[in-house]
Amino acid sequence: MRRKLILAVMMLTAVFVNGWACTNFIVGKKASADGSVIVSYSADSYGMFGFLCHFPAATHPAGTMRDIFDWDSGKYLGKIKEAKQTYNVIGNMNEYQVTIGETTFGGRPELVDTTGIMDYGSLIYVALQRSRTAKEAIKVMTDLVKEYGYYSSGESFSIADPNEAWIMEMIGKGPGVKGAVWVAVRIPDDCIAAHANQSRIHKFDMNDKENCLYSPDVISFAREKGYFDGLNKDFSFADAYCPLDFSGLRACEARVWSFYNMFSKTTGQAYLPYIQGESSEPMPLYVKPDAKVSVRDIQHAMRDHYEGTPLDITNDPGAGVFKMPYRLSPLTFKVDGQEYFNERPISTQQSAFVFVSQMRANLPDAIGGVLWFGLDDANMTVFTPVYCNTDKVPASYAQGEGDCVTFSWNSAFWIYNWVADMIRPRYSLMINDMRTVQNSLEDMYANAQSGVESTALKLYQEDPAKAKAFLTDYTSMTAQTAVESWKKLGEFLVVRYNDGAVKRVQNGKLVRPATGNTAPLDRPGYTQEFLKELVKATGDRYKCKELK
Secondary structure, three states, rough: OOOOOOOHHHHHHHHHHHHOEEEEEEEEEOOEOOEEEEEEEEEEOOOOOOOEEOOOOOOOOOOOEEEOOOOOOOEEEEEEEOOOOOOOOOEHHHHHHEEEEEHHHHHHOHHHOOOOOHHHHHHHHHHHHOOOOHHHHHHHHHHHHHOOOOOOOEEEEEEEEOOOOEEEEEEEEEOOOOOOOOEEEOOOOOEEEEEEOOOOOOOOOOOOOOOOOOOOOHHHHHHHHOOOOHHHHHOOHHHHHHOOOHHHHHHHHHHHHHHHHHHOOOHHHHHHHHOOOOOOOOOEEEOOOOOOOOOOHHHHHHHOOOOOOOOOOOOOOHHOOOOOOOOOOOOOOEEEEEEEEOOOOOOOOEEEEEEEEEEOOOOHHHHHOOOEEOOOHHHOOOOOEOOOOHHHHHHHHHHOOOOOOOOOOHHHHHHHHHHHHHHHHHHHHHHHHHHHHHHHHHHHHHHEEEEEEHHHHHHHHHOOOHHHHHHHHHHHHHHHHHHHHHHHHHHHHHHHHHHEEOOOOEEOEEEEOOOOOOOOOOOOOOOOOHHHHHHHHHOOOOOOOOOO
């Protein structure tokens, strides 16, 4: 049966207005180029200020209580018992290389419990402070919601360590009802997976206790609520708790499809009809890639705008004359009473921060765990290495440097946004200048990694504290190098593209005039394609006429 494209308009509007937009990619250790487990995440939310959070390791006296604040709004939710020992957490990775990311799928709104204490963000960072493995993190998170209640809507989590990666999906039980229904599935080591604001776990093997965990009432609760009435073997978590609608398909599942299409061409070809609303068969939770996937591959994948696919947004009028792969919000609009949408790609301008986590079992945790971190949009930032034992946030990544309404030249978030906002309106003209600097920095950090870690390993064998100090300093140095380079890039762009003309460049430097005070420049104007459309729309309005 062909799926109708226009489904549940009210749900579509709700998803787009709320701005759920995060994207997670997962690579198993046998699917990666270097044997690492890889997880990526982008925190996409308009108006959100990006920074690198840090929770230092600590011991706490018996009876200590911890205040919980909603990660999104800052609203005070209540208190929970603090653990006796908590671990160092930098960003979304802890000192044991455990990494947790998330994407909100919302699901059935009647299941939100506003009396709960644990919101999705607090679950992530509390679990990171209390867990040495991914499985332990799953237990911590599910125990917390059972004891204190779950405050958020439906959520999909990436939970990983150097040996395994899981997707866990969770939703509450309604107002005043503690706990949540949930299911967690381990991603096979030789596979890749993704989730992007739509529940992705359908049927799961309830007898495979090693690779599938779930709440005891995950099916019975769905029956009780009238979400499911079939045989247990046919139960789908996604269908019961987050039925697919048009927004879930085209704004969310499409991003997963794009990721699969990059690394498993047969999967991409097979499920294009699904993304276009012509098939009802959902994509698999995980697939085997055509070749081993590297950290750099995932960094590039996080910059995707469907380029080169039927969903490419760079060649229609919405892209403008300079083929901008971004669209202004909101993502839906009406013309003559009809609802339309813009494609929502993986890379989006409203990101606050993004990371690609690299977890390796063949190295000590302090050296094996690297959070490749960037502020603002993945497409317009630089991924710099943040080692998981780092106990000092680089100055430009700190929360105190500027905020959501205060620009600061010392804030990496604002520097990356400043440059990005210059580039977007004249994207095709300016993007290569940015890409040159971006690639040179990221290639430099990637090429230096082996040598840096060899030095760190020698220090670690002498004294782990020396390795920690070394890698903390290296983390700060690379962050600062990137930000300073980006400031210079911004200055370069202001000068080169001043007044709409383009000053010439030779060997990476602006060409100075031989004499006088006027630089050699070019006037690129507009493309013939655009000019033809302009004449078509305006007729003789701008036609040069011969005077009588």
